[in-house]
Amino acid sequence: MSALNSLLPIALAIIMLGLGLSLTAADFRRVLEQPRSVVVALVCQVLLLPAVCFGLAIGFGLIPELAVGLMLLAASPGGSIANIFSHLSNGDVALNITLTAVNSLLSLLTLPIVVNLSLAYFMGEGRDVPLQPAKILQVFALVLIPVIVGMVVRRHWPAVAARMDRPVRLLSVLVLALMFALVFVSAREALTTHLTTVGVVVLIFNVLSLVVGYTISRVAKLGKPQAIAIAFEVGIHNAALAITIALSPFLLANPTMAIPPMIYGLTMVVTAVGFGLLVNRTSRPA
Structure with missing residues (x-):
């Protein structure tokens, strides 16, 4: 276990290096070309999703560790897989790439805030919160430096x-x-005990994420390709990042918190494919 834990920062660096290899400065400049789309996506990602996630955790009575793990998942940005699903579903892939770039940087601020608040609420105010300023700097270094490289x-x-x-x-x-x-080896007892409940919650959260991203975009009068792109960017979270943060001995070091993103990582492909077929069932986007 200790050997694997020591590899987790390296794992996170590899994942973020791969993201950096797919980004250019133009991806950030494109924000100026589609400001309304970016704002809609960020409102969904930063404000609505954590609220939806919090409601699900409370409503289903998740144990504190699983509740924090679900909030960690909600705060994690999208990844390159969102771009793939958007392409297959006739979405605006250029917008996806831009949103991935912006969300990845913004999450350096929003992710520690959401996790800190979740730890304080679900685990108790007297608990030592791992993501203090020194830890935030560690996340910053582990995430941002490989992306820049x-x-x-x-x-x-x-x-x-x-x-x-x-x-x-x-x-x-x-x-x-x-x-x-x-995750399975470390938290198999908790996974077995809570699989039914947390599995249902993760599935509902996954579906709601996609629906919220698409619906809010259409209400904001964005085009269908843009709505599809935002739905996948908001609805497809970086499960690998969430799992790494949950497991890393330098960050949360709690295998139980990694259970929601693990289940999510196993189910999101099915929901993403289903959503893509659903939004394109009648006609191709204009």
Whole structure:
């Protein structure tokens, strides 16, 4: 266990390096071209989702560790898989890439805040909250530095970035599989005990995330491709990031908190495919 725990920061760095290799400065500049779409997505991601998640945790009476794990999942940004689902579902992939870039940086502030508040509420105010300023700096370093390195490599050595992309993606998949196994071994008793309840909550949260992103976008009179893009960006969370933060001895170090993102990681593909088929069932987006 200790050997695997020591690998978790490296795992997080690999995952975020892969994200950096897919981003360019243009992805951030594109915010100026679609400000309304970005604002709608951020309102859903930063404000609505944590509120929905909090309501589900309270309503279903999740034990504190699982409640915090669910809130951690809600606060985690989207990842490159959201871009893939958006492409397959006729969404605005350029908007997805922009939102991934913005959300990834914004989560450096929002994720510690949401997790801290969740720990204080669900675990008790007298508990020592792990994500204090020193820990926030650790998250900042573990997340932002690999992203910057990836972006620099892509900017100055595009051929190297292209060669690195596939191996880094494969390594990220292997790392994620290892983390799933670690969660199962470390928290199998809690997983067995609470599987039915937390599984239902995670599924509801996943579906609501997609529906909220799409519905709010359409209410805001955004086009269908933009609404699809926002739905996947808001509804597909980076389970690997959430699992790593939950397990890392430098951060939360609680395998039970990793159970919601683990279950989410196993079910989100099914819900994402179903959602993509549903929104495209009558006609292709204009």
